[in-house]
Amino acid sequence: MNPKFLIQNLSLQYGDGTESLRDVSMSIPANAITVLFGPAGGGKSSLLRCLNRLNDLTEVQAVTGQVLLDGEDILDPGTDVIALRRKVGMVFARPVVLPLTIRGNLTYGLELAGEKRKSRLDEAAERGLRLSALWEEVKDRLDDPAIALSGGQQQRLCLARVLTNQPEVILLDEPTSGLDPLSTGKVEETLQVLKQDYTIVLVPHSIQQAARTADNAAFFLQGELVEWSPGKEMFTHPKQKRTEDYIEGRFG
Amino acid sequence: MKASLRLNRHLSQHLGFFLLSLVTLATVIPILAVVIYILLKGAPAISWEFLTGFPRDGMRQGGILPAIVGTFYLTLGTAIFSVPLGIAAAIYLAEYSRENTLTRLIRIAIINLAGIPSVVYGLFGLGLFVFFLKFGTSLLAASLTLSIMTLPVIISAAEEALRSVPQSFRTVSISLGGTRWQTIRRIVLPQALPGIITGVILGLERAAGETAPILFTGAAFFLPRLPGSVFDATMALPYHLFVISTQVPEMPIKIQYGTALVLIIFVLGMNIIATVIRSRARAKRQW
Numbered sequence: 001m002n003p004k005f006l007i008q009n010l011s012l013q014y015g016d017g018t019e020s021l022r023d024v025s026m027s028i029p030a031n032a033i034t035v036l037f038g039p040a041g042g043g044k045s046s047l048l049r050c051l052n053r054l055n056d057l058t059e060v061q062a063v064t065g066q067v068l069l070d071g072e073d074i075l076d077p078g079t080d081v082i083a084l085r086r087k088v089g090m091v092f093a094r095p096v097v098l099p100l101t102i103r104g105n106l107t108y109g110l111e112l113a114g115e116k117r118k119s120r121l122d123e124a125a126e127r128g129l130r131l132s133a134l135w136e137e138v139k140d141r142l143d144d145p146a147i148a149l150s151g152g153q154q155q156r157l158c159l160a161r162v163l164t165n166q167p168e169v170i171l172l173d174e175p176t177s178g179l180d181p182l183s184t185g186k187v188e189e190t191l192q193v194l195k196q197d198y199t200i201v202l203v204p205h206s207i208q209q210a211a212r213t214a215d216n217a218a219f220f221l222q223g224e225l226v227e228w229s230p231g232k233e234m235f236t237h238p239k240q241k242r243t244e245d246y247i248e249g250r251f252g
Numbered sequence: 253m254k255a256s257l258r259l260n261r262h263l264s265q266h267l268g269f270f271l272l273s274l275v276t277l278a279t280v281i282p283i284l285a286v287v288i289y290i291l292l293k294g295a296p297a298i299s300w301e302f303l304t305g306f307p308r309d310g311m312r313q314g315g316i317l318p319a320i321v322g323t324f325y326l327t328l329g330t331a332i333f334s335v336p337l338g339i340a341a342a343i344y345l346a347e348y349s350r351e352n353t354l355t356r357l358i359r360i361a362i363i364n365l366a367g368i369p370s371v372v373y374g375l376f377g378l379g380l381f382v383f384f385l386k387f388g389t390s391l392l393a394a395s396l397t398l399s400i401m402t403l404p405v406i407i408s409a410a411e412e413a414l415r416s417v418p419q420s421f422r423t424v425s426i427s428l429g430g431t432r433w434q435t436i437r438r439i440v441l442p443q444a445l446p447g448i449i450t451g452v453i454l455g456l457e458r459a460a461g462e463t464a465p466i467l468f469t470g471a472a473f474f475l476p477r478l479p480g481s482v483f484d485a486t487m488a489l490p491y492h493l494f495v496i497s498t499q500v501p502e503m504p505i506k507i508q509y510g511t512a513l514v515l516i517i518f519v520l521g522m523n524i525i526a527t528v529i530r531s532r533a534r535a536k537r538q539w
Contacts, residue, residue: 052427054423054426054427057422057423057426082429082430082431083429085426085427085428085429086428086429089427089428090427092420092423092424092427094420096418096420096421096423096424098421098424098425098439099421099439099442099443099539108425108428108430108438109428109429109430112428112429112430112431112434112438113429158424161428162428165428165429
């Protein structure tokens, strides 16, 4: 199968020397959920933020290696990062709704891209809301401030906002860490539907979530990719002792 | 023994509160006293003629319209130059520049500019705008001089307002494919605007009340008409107050206090507007 992302010998160091990646090579297939898991500070988020070049905003000291998206190296300085970020959307751990209306949040990305036709914007927004199972709850108050929504709704709005942008890849960085089990369940269900059309990369907020959702899983420890394999294999027969110890809760 | 210790603590607590409230009062009383005193002394002078008439009889009679209009023009002129420049500088400092020697230098310069005595700005304006650029003693030269004095206030306030907008808004906007400028224009600036406006008003308020910077650059001792162009000199409330308080013999006290009252209302009015904007924005703020 053709990988969506092909990561080759990727190393990364921050200016203050904190979290980093060491010689990571793996591939991320399309139309599947790839889970990056491991203890904090392992480099999962760093890797995630390489995939849409959001690391550009932080003080990165050095990046080496390649990240190919559909065969093109997105770490190349000539990459159109704006286009890249439209193609690779991201949902953050803490739901950050922009200080706009619900509609304003949803159509923000498309409007920035120059879409002015209201019908197109409304269509895309409705599609995003339906996909993230929020449509029924907010369809009558799209012009209310988004901040009025509950925490779970806000996080689904953030997902809907990314979907409205019509990306090909969705990155999720512990998207359910602040949510109750019910909302978490809804998000996970949604991801299972979404993977039919999107490439999904998820940093889960627990090993249980990793095991529940992973088609493919990669275990990170202190900047090192310890192993990666199909999810079923990873969580039943890990190849490495360290992975087994982590999964069974002997450290972490 | 124990009881008396508890009593002592209780007592010292009360004493502390008492002293602190006394100190607080001590700061409020002079301000109130000044305002009330000027209000009482100046109110009898306020009349339609005083506000809309021209000075007569060597400024001992008539109104102060040219000074009121002049101060209004000077404030407006200062705003035209200092607001766009100040906000642009703040956006550069808060949003675009990274912390380096250059930005540290700029910041030090801004802080020091804010500390320069206003009469020095006046001399600088005289040299640069009046003589070198040949604007003459004019509304233009005075406005530019006041602008330079006001800039540090506006830059600092605007930069702080921009920085107080949560970083996460920027990250999210960028992650949705926004450019830096789109993010600033659509998210950061609207959120920072109340803070910026407050800073702008406070800066302009200081400009409106200053005498020294306009003394050599644009203020007229007596001008029986309104300025017709930016190259005309102009009367202004603070300088007029100085003139009628020290330079005109047999000046009726009433007119002096009336002028002071108008100036105070002008400045306090701006202050109140700034406070209202700030508190409204705080109530509406979503973060």
